[in-house]
Amino acid sequence: MYNIFKIAARNLLRYKRRTLLTSILITLGVVAVLLFVSVSGSFKSLMVGQITDSMLGHLQVHRKGYIASIDSLPLNRNLQGKQVAKVKEVLDASPEVEAYSMRIKLGAMFSNYNETTNIRINAVNPKQEQQASPMLTGRILQGEKEGLLDKGEILVPELIAKGMKVKVGDTIVLVATNKDGLVNGQPFVVRGILESISGPGGRDGYIHLSDAKTLLRIDKPEVSEIAIRLKEMDTLPDVLANLKEALGGILNKQGKPVFEVHSWEKLSPFSKIAAMIDLMTLFIKIMLVAIVLVSIMNVMIMSVYERIHEIGTIAAIGTSPSKILALFLTEGLLLGILGTLIGLVISLLAIAGMNVSSISFDFGRQKDLLLAPVISTTDVLLVVGIVIAVAVIGSLQPAWKASRMNPITALRHV
């Protein structure tokens, strides 16, 4: 085998320029794919991380029908005491669940005593919310971050704060209508200004759960949604299936399911962007395959054509067709390995360079998001594996042709 590699390597060196050009082509393909995968992957994970870690959580449990009418934040579709207890029981028994947060979501009028506007409010238990949405605290642009908020305080989204000209420490009034149609108002001190982010809930204000109960005159334990954070995101499909199995079978008096469970992907439009990124990555990989296939096939066909006489010689002196096949396949393999290794080194250096350069970008209303491209070992191995496999596949037809060549015909070739 060593000798086959030696002869193949020397044959590649024999046509230095052609080998170099083919390797460059493969290298460019590998670099393009690895950079795209790393940059798009980091963008995707950054956005997904923001969405799940600062508002949505990985999963959410609602009362059946809540998501369908979420635009009106219907209080009459809140989960009630026993239902909440049941969900808690299931979640507490799930080892994959890191934390969960009970929320009451409501629409209210926000008044600074001069002007009034609409606001969507998440009423939360601060401790639970910080565990379920660990990046929420980081979104506080102004004001005290420690403890998130206390009773009587509100975190105001930056757009409303700017529009209504409210600052940290100001007093505002929230006016809300409860599910019985009763209107109630309550003053709050602005605890902090909250950065807006893309996605649902990215421009919501936050108040304490007990304040929401007072404002809405709720005297029983009830919540609109339960946001769940998992220890490992990879377990999401399994946990989702388990939750659906555990809660899906619970029916109300009309025989209809009580709960609905959704992953973040179903709740955020960003999942569509993420899916598009995945699709683009797939197309880029297909392009890489095409580049490698065409360039390797081209160079190997040329190589076989130029060495017909030589193939005739080695066949005449008794080299078996399988060894001739192996010789040419090895040439393709070595070309693939060469181009891939160079591409891999360049890509890793470029990724490291981008990380050192701290490149930032804007997405929607979010400014200066830090691009931190990373590439997983799995992705690297996948790309390397694909390129090398395609290089061998691309050599197959020319190598097969060489191995099946009639020695007489080959020896007569000029």
Next chain:
Amino acid sequence: MTIVAARQLTKEYVAGDITVPAIRGVDFSIEAGSFVSFVGPSGSGKSTLLNMIGCLDPPTSGSLEVVGKDVAGLRSSESARFRGEHIGFIFQDFNLIPVLTVFENIEYPLIMVQNWPVRKRRQQVERLLEAVGMQDQANKYPGQISGGQKQRVAVARALVTNAKLVLADEPTANLDRDTANRIISLMKTMRDEFDTTFIFSTHDPKVVKNAEIVFALEDGLLQTESNGQGGSHV
């Protein structure tokens, strides 16, 4: 011992509706250790006959035994194996592998065809290098040596597997007269040293005189001019 025996050996090539007879039912036998030449003008069938003896081209009809084996019906993979085990080839254009050194070219059949162990392989290649007087050029590439030296290397490569039969198709055609004579002398010496049968084709009458047995071919038919022992016209 007979090393090549042909009976009513025929080779025809078919091109569309036309059948061209290249060898027309020839009979001959060659004894082991002979130094034989097939002579004749271009198109007489010398190369075709050598190709059939070398199991590169199957006969259309007739029987052909080489090294005691009926080779007329061998499949291509069997032919390749048979050639690798029993036959050495010397080509008009030397046909050395340009990316391998002189040493590696001679070593090639022992690695890619017969799979000899390293130490035995090295000893054999060194023996052949010495026999053809190319020890000093062992590390040079074919592009760095002369035509005569290339053909010496080709002779060594043909003999390195201890082949019982060496076939040389116009081995001196690309060499000057002196070098051609030296190569023929070398082949003769190798025949004596390694007890190998040499069969070569040529159309050069001055080279022919070195052969011990000469088979003259014309239009695919065989005539004999024996100027030594070991060959016969059947």
